[in-house]
Amino acid sequence: MPNEGKRVLRSQSWFAGRGAQNFANRSWVRSRGVPMDHFDGRPVVGICNTWSELTPCNSHFRDLAQYVREGILEAGGVPMEFPVTSPGEMLTRPTAMLLRNLCSMDVEETLRGNPLDGVVLLMGCDKTTPALLMGAASVNLPTIGLSAGPMFNGSFRGKPFGIKDAWEMAADMRAGRATNADFEEAESCLTRTVGVCNVMGTASTMASMVEVLGVGLPDNASIPAMDARRRVMARMAGRRIVDMVREDLTLDKLLTREAFENAIKVNAAIGGSTNAVIHLTAVARRMEVQLDIEDWHKVGRGVPTLLNLQPSGSYMMQDFHEAGGLPVIIRDLCASGILHGDALTVTGRTLAENNADAICRNPEVIHSVAKPFMADSGVAILRGNLCPDGAVIKPSAAEGRLLKHTGRAVVFENQEDLMRRVDDPDLDIDPDSVMVLKNCGPKGFPGMPELGMLPIPAKLLKQGVTDMVRISDARMSGTSFGAVVLHVSPEAAVGGALAVVRDGDLIELDVAARRLELLISEQELQERLAAWQAPDPVVTRGYVKLYVDTVNQAHEGCDLQFLVGKSGSDAPAAQH
Known part of the structure; x- marks a missing residue:
């Protein structure tokens, strides 16, 4: 053309x-x-590929990329596939979160420095989705996201088996209720295909965010990775991006304040991962859209949870798709006036128009606003002297009795201290204690790992304890669960109040009041903080030093300070 x-x-x-x-x-x-x-003026479209054998969730992207390529060619465009950094959640050490910002830089500079008119982002495993969105937001080309899709449901001894079930079995092993043989058999039953976790973990949460933000096609979140419909979607994404270039439908027309408000509300409705708080904040700031941690309270509070899915419920992602997928939830929330239904999407139509014809095929999986699965149970933002800049908790994943709780602190100074002592039979801990983990935030670890779901001590597991209040400056996997307070900000490593919590201190958690307090006097708190000494630097070179020196705190999205904002698509003119 x-x-x-x-x-x-x-x-x-x-x-x-x-x-x-x-x-x-x-x-x-x-x-x-x-x-x-x-070269006659056809749109040149990048296929940004996070394929890697080190990222099993994304290991089918070679195949998907070919379908995207076919769609681009069919629509009269010129496909140009390129690789970027692919941080995989399971294999990457010390944590994939450390590499999220590096991947975003890779995406941004590749898009800006090359002859691309638009881009299809292939993303799946947890950090690849926000990283690609962040990088693309800073360049602001016509952009469409294609997610990996979830793996099929696991099946263990004739019953469905998900990631949450695996965590529970691991706890049973430590308590002596399951054997190594059980665990080894389950290992081959959990991940039966490629694709992201088969529950509403961070990967499927972020795929849902791509869909509700209007950057992905309808059904982007839930079509299984190995379902032929995922390949059809890849082909349609390739076709659509060419038209988006012709229409000049750039990312800033999609990623508006209203779109992010929709994302916060849908995250509550699906019982989404707490990691969405950090990732959406980072993407919004790249787009120069004002989004504050308090927005999760102002915008999301009161939105009912509609999805009965692990880890907050019973079903898994394949069941969600077969019940109608995210379009059903979006349709219901739009019809109820909860979402901004007029938000624009990559289809060129509004969010409400895209999802108007969605049909719920299993009300046990997808509930309605009129009869929700849970009421007002999305992400809660806590404040108090222990977290003046905020902390988060996912009430739907906790035992209700612990959402208002006061207990004495049992403190672990870092990951090594936790692993060394948590199963010590002499550990002075009881079911009412509050487990506290320090020095696992963005700078302190570094990289803010998924250590927030501290393992319950073996001696308490043997007593039948299944949940405890746990507090840290770390994150937790979207597949995790429990009365877990995360993202405490400021973190311990920069002198936040978490750094000076001592064994035996009383800590009060009141989720309904959105409060987290260290029950000592203000004078004593200030004296402890004045006496605190910063730890010596743990790294002195390379990207990790750049990260530690410039990373923002959790409530600011954990982006690198100099990456916040957008600088457009202009490449250095001297090169051309």
């Missing part, structure tokens, strides 16, 4: 004209077998 309606595309500054540089650019691309007519 020459000239594309006479719009001058960004890629033409590389390919159009008779200059020596334009000649060289075309010649080098033609070495791949690209015909001359692909």
